[in-house]
Amino acid sequence: MNAIELNKISKKRENFFLEDIDLKIPEGFITGFIGPNGAGKSTIIKIIMDVIKADNGEVLLFGEPHDKHMLRENIGIVYDNLYMYEDLTLKQIKKSVAPFYRNWDEKAYESYIEKFKLPDNKKLKHFSKGMTMKASLILALSHAPRLIIMDEPTSGLDPLVRRDLLGIIRDLMIDEQKTVFFSSHITTDLDNLADYIVFIYNGKIVFQKDIEEIKQTFHIVKGHKNDLSDNVKSKLVSWEHTDELFTGLLEGSSAAVDKNENILIEEPTLEDIMYYKTKERS
Numbered sequence: 202m203n204a205i206e207l208n209k210i211s212k213k214r215e216n217f218f219l220e221d222i223d224l225k226i227p228e229g230f231i232t233g234f235i236g237p238n239g240a241g242k243s244t245i246i247k248i249i250m251d252v253i254k255a256d257n258g259e260v261l262l263f264g265e266p267h268d269k270h271m272l273r274e275n276i277g278i279v280y281d282n283l284y285m286y287e288d289l290t291l292k293q294i295k296k297s298v299a300p301f302y303r304n305w306d307e308k309a310y311e312s313y314i315e316k317f318k319l320p321d322n323k324k325l326k327h328f329s330k331g332m333t334m335k336a337s338l339i340l341a342l343s344h345a346p347r348l349i350i351m352d353e354p355t356s357g358l359d360p361l362v363r364r365d366l367l368g369i370i371r372d373l374m375i376d377e378q379k380t381v382f383f384s385s386h387i388t389t390d391l392d393n394l395a396d397y398i399v400f401i402y403n404g405k406i407v408f409q410k411d412i413e414e415i416k417q418t419f420h421i422v423k424g425h426k427n428d429l430s431d432n433v434k435s436k437l438v439s440w441e442h443t444d445e446l447f448t449g450l451l452e453g454s455s456a457a458v459d460k461n462e463n464i465l466i467e468e469p470t471l472e473d474i475m476y477y478k479t480k481e482r483s
């Protein structure tokens with residue numbers, strides 16, 4: 202079953218156009234949603250959450266069209282919005298939101314408070330950014346949603362807090378088999394976490410693949426500039442070079458270039474793929 206399915210979604214904004222977006226987010230996995238600033242990630246998340254309407258196309262959540270009840274009960278959204286409640290404690294916020302959820306699980310809330318080591322009787326204005334993000338995650342998790350959507354949860358966090366938060370998400374998957382849809386322009390967050398990657402650029406989906414397929418599809422190719430023949434160039438998505446050396450991204454079988462023993466083939470990071478794919482298109 203797909204947790205999220207977008208069929209031919211379009212949305213026009215002043216200087217931006219989301220065009221014919223088809224997307225399938227499978228249940229039970231972590232899907233990373235990557236793309237540079239302004240690519241359209243938040244716009245798509247807002248369309249999924251019914252905060253803004255698409256001009257055309259269809260959104261299905263667990264196979265059903267949008268409906269307020271289904272959205273509230275089944276989706277936990279985690280983003281940087283708790284600053285609106287900075288004069289309240291997490292306990293006070295919890296008291297006001299819990300009655301809206303049929304499946305609110307007070308025991309789960311308390312165990313997350315303990316696990317994440319958050320003081321829930323302290324005003325949010327005294328929380329660090331990382332603590333606020335964990336608070337948002339606790340509120341989302343405590344109503345037992347089937348799907349957790351995180352919009353840039355790690356942006357603005359220092360590397361240690363980011364690692365801590367990513368560890369929490371990983372543990373959630375081991376313990377509870379949640380479905381997570383996680384947008385980030387910090388691709389290193391997703392290198393060892395995501396099962397699937399959706400890559401968006403300029404309002405278009407560049408690819409959606411599982412991590413294994415990505416490893417088989419993309420290769421970093423390196424060598425001396427003299428080995429950057431027209432034949433090698435024709436196989437590369439894009440490349441760059443100094444006076445001596447070149448580095449590029451190959452999409453497809455590495456057999457296309459590995460006959461040349463001076464050429465090195467390496468596994469790319471998601472950042473490499475995003476970098477060279479956006480170079481191709483710019």
Ligand SMILES: Nc1ncnc2c1ncn2[C@@H]1O[C@H](COP(=O)(O)OP(=O)(O)OP(=O)(O)O)[C@@H](O)[C@H]1O
Binds near residue numbers: 215217245
């Ligand atoms: N309310 C709005 N009205 C008009 N244009 C908008 C509005 N919100 C966003 N945009 C434009 O839509 C485009 C996509 O923005 P969006 O926030 O979806 O990108 P993003 O991939 O989430 O980027 P980031 O990583 O920077 O958050 C941008 O060009 C942005 O300027």
